[in-house]
Amino acid sequence: MPEVVSFTAPGNVALVPCDAAPLVPGSVRVRTWYSGISAGTELTAYRGSNPYLSRTWDAERRLFVEGQPTFAYPVVGWGYSEVGEVVEVADDVPEGMAGPVVGDVVHGIWGHRSEAVVPAAAVRDRVWRGGDAVSGTFARVGAIALNAVLAADVRLGDRVAVFGQGVIGLLATRVAVLSGAQVVAVDALDRRLDAARAMGAGAVVAADAPGGAGAVVREWSGGGVDAAIELSGSDRALHEAVRSVVVDGTVVAAGFYQGGAAHLRLGEEFHHNRVRIVASQISGVPGELRSRWDQPRLVRTFMDQVRQGRVDVRSLVTDVVDAADVATIFARLDRGDPDILQAVLRFPAAPDDP
The missing domain is CATH 3.40.50.720 (NAD(P)-binding Rossmann-like Domain)
Known part of the structure; x- marks a missing residue:
């Protein structure tokens, strides 16, 4: 049975069973190998400090307002730095260059879960051809860093x-x-x-x-x-x-x-x-770059630097832990363990050697 990381209350997180998602037209099933923890964002769910947990996000007005919280515990499936193997492809997804195929290792955003069904288009250009699959978990955080540098002009x-x-x-x-x-x-x-x-x-x-x-x-x-x-x-x-x-x-x-x-x-x-x-x-x-830059370009640009060896992301990984040990790693992050830089969850489908 598939499993997913769930924040059940402030200070409580666990890997819990979940239902397998059906394969729908235009999608692929990805079995997760590694999922990077973004400590800053995810600790807000672990600690209960995220504004979505206490206020309503009015998407139309783009304001936080008083009222029913936008979401509540359990907070399920957070995580935006995943790498996994395509294990199933919907019949209508083109083969070869037009779409991912079974066996491709891809990076993307589908949360801390052992498998996910995602649109084929979302991972079509995110096949990881680097030698180290763990490095693929840096796509999103790298894009965040690049975006900040662009904002600084x-x-x-x-x-x-x-x-x-x-x-x-x-x-x-x-x-x-x-x-x-x-x-x-x-x-x-x-x-x-x-x-x-x-x-x-x-x-x-x-x-x-x-x-x-x-x-x-x-x-x-x-x-x-x-x-x-x-x-x-x-x-x-x-x-x-x-x-x-x-x-x-x-x-x-x-x-x-x-x-x-x-x-x-x-x-x-x-x-x-x-x-x-x-x-x-x-x-x-940044507003002045919107005609030329978007999130996919941020990801592509950063990951090209990783592939070329110009950014050594692997040196930042201090902890690769089994997903079942998620509570232990979050407790360490919460108390500010100075020995942690990047923590990565390893799921059962991952290769033996990260």
């Missing part, structure tokens, strides 16, 4: 600060370097700062540096960086990012911020330096 010779060196922050550091920027990475953990250096950061700054990381970044850059990208989801880090940029500089707020923003003081550097804060979220690309 990074150009050759720019000085860029990346606040937060979790997985997406490390990928943003690497993408910014590949774009020609001089990058300074900020984080609280030495291990992550070491990883940032490996990704090409020219300098690193401790998040708790005396006087604030923003002031240290300003000194490193000789008066402020051209842009800062904040990916930790901390309002304190967002404030330091604002402090770090030049007059009329840009701060990209790409973290998933929870609760209030007591440490973001808009009457200080933000006001006096005319700082521009822009949001970056994977549901859309």
